[in-house]
Amino acid sequence: MNIDLIYTPTADPTCPWGSLYMLKGYLDEHSGHRATVRDLNLEWLYYLSEPEQIDRLRVEIAQKQVELESKPELTALEQFQYYRILRPIEPPKAEEIRIAFDILRCPSRFYDIESYSRALLTLKRWEHALSRVTYPGVLDKFTRFGFGPYLNPMCAKDVVADVKDNELGFFFSFLRERYLPDLLRRGPQAIGISIPFRFQLWHAVALAREVRRVAPAIKLVAGGTALQMFKYANLHDRVEGLHPLFSLFDAVVVGEGEQALKNILDAWEAGESDFVNHDSNELKSIYANVLTTTNDKVVRPKAIEYLDLNKLSCPNYADASWGQYLSPEPFMTYSPTRGCYWDRCVFCELGLAGDRPTSPSRERAYDLVIADLERLQQIGRHVYWSVDAIRPGWMVEIARRIAACGLNVKWGAEVRLDRRYTAEEADILKAGGCLAISVGIESGSDRLLALMDKGAAAERYATVLQRLRQAGIAVYPMTFVGFPTETVEEANGTIDFLLRNYANLSMIAMPATFYLEGNAIITKRPDDFGLLELKPFRNLDAPNGWYWRSSVPWSADEQRKLVDRLETVSTQIMGLLDRPFLGGIDTPHSALYVEKYGPDAIKNASNHFKSMTGGAGERRLTVRSPFDLAVLRSNIIRLEEELHADYEEFNCPCGEVTNARLARIAPLRPGEMREQNYDPEILTALDQWLDINFSRDQAHEERMYTQRRPGQAVSW
Secondary structure, eight states, X not given: OEEEEEEOSSSOSSSOOHHHHHHHHHHHHHXXXXXXXXXXXXXXXXXXXXXXXXXXXXXXXXXXXXXXXXXXOBOHHHHHHHHHHTOOOOOOOHHHHHHHHHHXXXXXXXXXXXXXXXXXXXXXXXXXXXXXXXXXXXXXXXTEXXXXXXXXXXXXXXXXXXXXXXXXXXXXXXXXXXXXXXXXXXOOSXXXXXXXXXXXXXXXXXXXXHHHHHOTTSEEEEESGGGGHHHHHHHTTOGGGGHHHHTTSSEEEOSOOHHHXXXXXXXXXTTOOOOBOTTSSSOBBSSTTEEEEOSSOEEBOSXXXXXXXXXXXXXXXXXXXXXXXXXXXXXXXXXXXXXXXXXXXTTOOOTTOSSSSSSOOEEOXXXXXXXXXXXXXXXXXXXXXXXXXXXXXXXXXXXXXXXXXXXXXXXXXXXXXXXXXXXXXXXXXXXXXXXXXXXXXEOSOHHHHHHTTOSOOHHXXXXXXXXXXXXXXXXXXXXXXXXXXXXXXXXXXXHHHHHXXXXXXXXXXXXXXXXXXXXXXXXHOGGGGTEEEEEEOTTOSSOOBEEEEESSOOOHHHHXXXXXXXXXXXXXXXXXXXXXXXXXXXXXXXXXHHXXXXXXXXXXXXXXXXXXXXXXXXXXXXXXXSSOHHHHHHHHHHHHHHHHHGXXXXXXXXXXXXXXXXXXXXXXXXXXXXXXXXXXXXXXXXXXXXGOOXXXXXXXXXXXXXXSOTTOOOOO
8 A cells, every 4th residue: 555654844944753754664564555754844934935936925924014004994804914014024045045955965164163053144134034924833843833812723623723824834825736636646545644742733634635636536544642632631531632633534543653543543444444454342443542532522542552563674774865954964762762761750641651750661682772773873873863762872872882893873862861971972972973962950959850750969960061062962951940849049049050061062042931731740740749739721632731739839029030041141151043954963965064063062152143143032123114113012912911810710821812802902003104112022912922831830930021021921
């Protein structure tokens, strides 16, 4: 059976998504099915960069502005669309975008930070111009997309809502002009859509509907971690609410997909399409890790199973369009381990494990990993190990074997610093190709680390960080503030820890705000963690977080001082660049810069970028408009305030909630055309709902909100 494995927008355009190539490798080796991987995210980006599409974008911007200014009054949503369309950022010319693409793919100019920075600024201008016509759709660094507070990815009816072509970045046009004609010509019997991130849900739904429209006989299967929203719905007995989304597909894979996809394709090839186990008293699928739907019910998987990694296959990257990705060298992802060997952190919740933080820890045999790396080395040198957390002893041993075999493989991974790596072991890691690692430090407080069951202490972290730095390995720390019972002194202690160890860190990112995930250990023992209140948001089909309140309050003055300090520190030493460019250790650009310039490459590049742009933010501008922009800005702030107030009723922003709030905002009527101030950041606070994790400590959230300037975005 021929199947297209599809990756949809919006996602990282600098490298391929490895999971699809792992599926292809498994199907090639263990079945007679033929899989073709298509990166529609990359194809769509190049489509948008064509001269005809840039011209179309300019026309759309002009026409939309004329249309809105011709109206006798603007509704609330039209006001916000109008404010975005006014943003005085013209699209770069198609030639400028081509040059930016060329720089990011060029083996020499890519490493010239001046050229690199200018390429990123061109892409930033392009994205801002696109966002003038996609609103309320919001693009962020071409890797994330959403509808802010207007449509919620955890509400199925919002995900399947009708959206316009321009709101999806002309994705319908791309499908109808490029992909669908090619699809009909080639005629695969099935399409598999990978949705690892919730930012891809709307484009995936658009693809599914368009395929159904033009080729209803083609079978559709979807998978990816975004669809593990099933577990959150199941936790709160709300699975049926996901029926509008899941019913778009003939089958949905939840959890590890290699064997599940093979089972589905085997059945379809045999003419079987009913996956419901009719002999069971429960409505369940006949396959593990596979769910489906009836006319009105969601059919749960038979079970959740975890695969033996030694029975899987090496990823097959034969279909990757290496010359098109925005990096000068191939960069692959590979999963030699799955699950977390520690599996005790009380805040963690990965995979579909029901009673543990992560899926069972498994490791692929050393000789199989070496054989895989020898094969991948024929494509390129850089491999990121896409894992939950690698056991230290396994990582040191595989590095030793890589060095002994003379493999020219450079790699990075996410690891735990839960033991004292010796200086010798750090050197072994470096000699075995380790360039960089991400580490979950979480906090600088030993009390909190013990409460989290991290099995670590702050000073142990400091010792290991120094040894890794001396070995030449770049380290990216991950921290957060706002853990239950954390005091403001402990939050400041985390910042102090980062500053004390700044010389041994390759970059510092703003500490995240802690969010409480759906099935974490904390939620099962709330009294042990000082939670006075713990409630799921009542209007989400798949609540992946909680409304909660800590027993340790912070005063308004303490909160104000912490926010001020975070802003000061971020301005002074934290990087402006971010994924998918020079930012996280798991990006091609970061790995390549670290290899060429050493562990401080990201800090140095960020400082240069900061000097070019004058730091974060944009200067206040003026525009001509017949509408009172001061009133319009106050309406934006009012909506944001009212959306925050909804938290007190355990309601997250979604289509229903936000539309009710919008209806309370008075229409805006035009007056005389005049020049007015334009604040480009005023919509940012609403845009931030794009990345909300739907979990809040009410007291902390109120403080974060009340201490910022009107219209200033909360750093979530």
